[in-house]
Amino acid sequence: MLGLNLTLMGAEVLGPEGLAPRPVSIAEGVITQDQGPRCIDLSGYIILPGLVDFHGDGFERHVAPRRGAVVDPREGIRPIEAELAANGITTAMLAQFYSWEGGMRGPDFAAAMARALQDAQGLICDLRLQLRVEMNMVDHFAAILDLVRDHQIACVVFNDHLPHEALAAGKRPPRLTGQALKAGRSPEAHLAFLHSLHDRKPEVMPALRDLAGQLSELGVVMGSHDDATPAAHAQFSEIGVSLAEFPETVEAAEAARAEGHGVVMGAPNVLRGGSHAGKVSARLLVEAGLVDALASDYHYPALLRAALTLWQGGMGLTEAWALVSSGPARLLGLEDRGVIATGKRADFVILDAKSHAVAATIAGGQIAYARGDIVQRLLS
Numbered sequence: 001m002l003g004l005n006l007t008l009m010g011a012e013v014l015g016p017e018g019l020a021p022r023p024v025s026i027a028e029g030v031i032t033q034d035q036g037p038r039c040i041d042l043s044g045y046i047i048l049p050g051l052v053d054f055h056g057d058g059f060e061r062h063v064a065p066r067r068g069a070v071v072d073p074r075e076g077i078r079p080i081e082a083e084l085a086a087n088g089i090t091t092a093m094l095a096q097f098y099s100w101e102g103g104m105r106g107p108d109f110a111a112a113m114a115r116a117l118q119d120a121q122g123l124i125c126d127l128r129l130q131l132r133v134e135m136n137m138v139d140h141f142a143a144i145l146d147l148v149r150d151h152q153i154a155c156v157v158f159n160d161h162l163p164h165e166a167l168a169a170g171k172r173p174p175r176l177t178g179q180a181l182k183a184g185r186s187p188e189a190h191l192a193f194l195h196s197l198h199d200r201k202p203e204v205m206p207a208l209r210d211l212a213g214q215l216s217e218l219g220v221v222m223g224s225h226d227d228a229t230p231a232a233h234a235q236f237s238e239i240g241v242s243l244a245e246f247p248e249t250v251e252a253a254e255a256a257r258a259e260g261h262g263v264v265m266g267a268p269n270v271l272r273g274g275s276h277a278g279k280v281s282a283r284l285l286v287e288a289g290l291v292d293a294l295a296s297d298y299h300y301p302a303l304l305r306a307a308l309t310l311w312q313g314g315m316g317l318t319e320a321w322a323l324v325s326s327g328p329a330r331l332l333g334l335e336d337r338g339v340i341a342t343g344k345r346a347d348f349v350i351l352d353a354k355s356h357a358v359a360a361t362i363a364g365g366q367i368a369y370a371r372g373d374i375v376q377r378l379l380s
């Protein structure tokens with residue numbers, strides 16, 4: 001598909017010093033210095049770098065519309081892209097579990113999702129897989145490494161969602177029956193499986209160190225998830241992890257930063273003014289200068305709204321937007337995007353200057369989404 005070859009005129013464009021009117025030219029999918037053969041008047045609009053979503057699992061509703069109704073993930077890829085584009089997201093890391101939870105979070109579905117993304121044709125937005133590995137799945141580490149290698153998965157985050165406290169106390173963990181149904185096991189068999197994982201806890205970090213070493217050789221970006229203490233992050237730092245995703249306390253975020261690691265927080269947390277689970281406020285960490293990137297987490301519209309909320313709350317737009325564009329791009333090693341500059345990918349979200357609603361999304365120089373008056377302007 002051919003991309004746009006034109007110059008956008010009259011809009012306010014986000015740069016290092018904030019918004020200012022300047023032309024933006026596009027050719028062959030990148031931003032150029034040369035004026036294009038067509039000039040489009042975008043007066044009344046704002047052009048900003050396309051959003052880069054470091055971590056989002058909002059896609060799950062497109063591949064499992066109801067509990068038990070897990071469809072072929074290939075059928076959900078285009079609806080996923082459509083939702084992303086409608087929310088200004090031009091690069092998305094789809095946070096796919098590789099977990100003991102089963103169903104769409106189990107190993108088989110993770111492999112199916114990886115194949116679906118690799119086989120997808122004609123996508124405009126850049127959709128990639130972030131593999132969320134449940135670290136107690138020691139027996140699966142060889143298969144996980146093969147999955148990463150075979151599908152060029154560039155980001156792996158380590159989780160530990162086992163209910164260790166309940167298991168250690170001999171109690172029945174919450175939500176056991178629902179999890180068992182998703183995993184295709186009886187509640188008794190699922191409980192026994194959880195105990196088998198919990199009992200092997202001493203083996204986890206040595207095995208994880210070996211896996212992390214091999215992932216590092218492949219150039220994979222690795223992160224830890226939900227670190228509650230500096231000590232929790234330190235154990236991951238020792239095996240080569242370079243970022244902390246959703247640290248639960250100020251101290252854990254500070255420890256990650258002291259190691260030179262990136263910190264990612266959830267955009268819904270910013271909008272709520274705090275964590276729904278009672279953890280540290282993302283806005284507090286942002287104000288303390290401890291956050292490099294925001295992620296949509298479970299709600300794609302939250303990413304853009306969080307950046308605008310921070311701006312409206314007094315933060316500079318350049319700084320607020322960096323949390324959803326250049327910040328996550330840098331953490332992912334995607335140096336070709338995240339800012340509007342010559343030679344970078346032509347990834348933009350175009351907002352109505354008054355309402356700040358998404359009017360159009362351009363990814364790699366192609367129109368991924370457009371609505372209203374701007375459609376006629378772009379296509380005339």
